[in-house]
Amino acid sequence: FDDRDGFIWMNGEMVPWREAKIHVLTHGLHYGSCVFEGERCYNGKVFKSTEHSQRLIDSGRILGFEVPYSVEELNAAKDALIQKMGFKNCYVRPLAWRGSEQMGVSAQKSRINVAIAVWEWGAYYSDLRLTKAVYDRPAPNTAPVHAKAAGLYMICTISKHAAEAKGFGDALMLDYRGYIAETTGANIFLVKNGEIHTPKPDCFLNGITRRTVIDLARKRGYEVIERHILPDEVRDAQEIFVTGTAAEVTPVRAIDDLSYQVGPVTRQLMEDFHNLTRGDAKAA
Numbered sequence: 001f002d003d004r005d006g007f008i009w010m011n012g013e014m015v016p017w018r019e020a021k022i023h024v025l026t027h028g029l030h031y032g033s034c035v036f037e038g039e040r041c042y043n044g045k046v047f048k049s050t051e052h053s054q055r056l057i058d059s060g061r062i063l064g065f066e067v068p069y070s071v072e073e074l075n076a077a078k079d080a081l082i083q084k085m086g087f088k089n090c091y092v093r094p095l096a097w098r099g100s101e102q103m104g105v106s107a108q109k110s111r112i113n114v115a116i117a118v119w120e121w122g123a124y125y126s127d128l129r130l131t132k133a134v135y136d137r138p139a140p141n142t143a144p145v146h147a148k149a150a151g152l153y154m155i156c157t158i159s160k161h162a163a164e165a166k167g168f169g170d171a172l173m174l175d176y177r178g179y180i181a182e183t184t185g186a187n188i189f190l191v192k193n194g195e196i197h198t199p200k201p202d203c204f205l206n207g208i209t210r211r212t213v214i215d216l217a218r219k220r221g222y223e224v225i226e227r228h229i230l231p232d233e234v235r236d237a238q239e240i241f242v243t244g245t246a247a248e249v250t251p252v253r254a255i256d257d258l259s260y261q262v263g264p265v266t267r268q269l270m271e272d273f274h275n276l277t278r279g280d281a282k283a284a
């Protein structure tokens, strides 16, 4: 991924893609002091840009550091980079991390760096089939679960690799109590008898796409119930889908040995989300 043309925005400058490097003694690399975002630009406009910039700043604060740019500055940097790269539709990856000024767990004097990369990224999932994850989501008193923190993705990569080794597309992660949480990079919804059920985001990311899709579903008159959901409940769901910036709205076709059709509720919400993001300029 590092060998391509283009630019990466780094601490306020447009750096040629291949030269956007950091020192090997970067604190973020050693100790996970890094937060990031994942966004999509549709028709030249970053979807929910302000919400994502705010979440990056909030994630940094949860990890105990201040991102040295305002929401407005981050939004402008994303727009300038997308324009420089000449993209209309792309994925946007801002991140902020502690630098290499100080080694050791404590790094109070380290610089907070910020970078943004953008690239063209099509569908994240195709024919999504899930299997139970190797790891559970940690309890809120054991990790900063509401930050989009790089360190929290260690268990996601391990779980996703294990799922892929078994021929599945992703892993279904449970929470520390044994309830359904999410996949390694998207939130999950179950459709049961015309109602939409989704786990309460009390120990994992309350995705921006998740909230958008809940609003779209309620506008369509669907009952959306946020509650604790036991893994066995997937047995009598008629439809299951996931939501996320990369995933958008993707139907789940199987969970281990259970299969699902792409049903009418999922289809409707896929269409509504598509119209919201690609439809017109109101999709702010």
Ligand code: PMP
Pocket (backbone or CB within 6 Å): 038, 182, 183, 184, 185, 186, 187, 205, 206, 207, 208, 209, 210, 243, 244, 245, 246
């Ligand atoms: N959960 C996890 C673990 C994720 O990585 C993501 C993607 N950021 C989501 C949920 C969905 O969040 P969003 O809709 O804000 O992209």
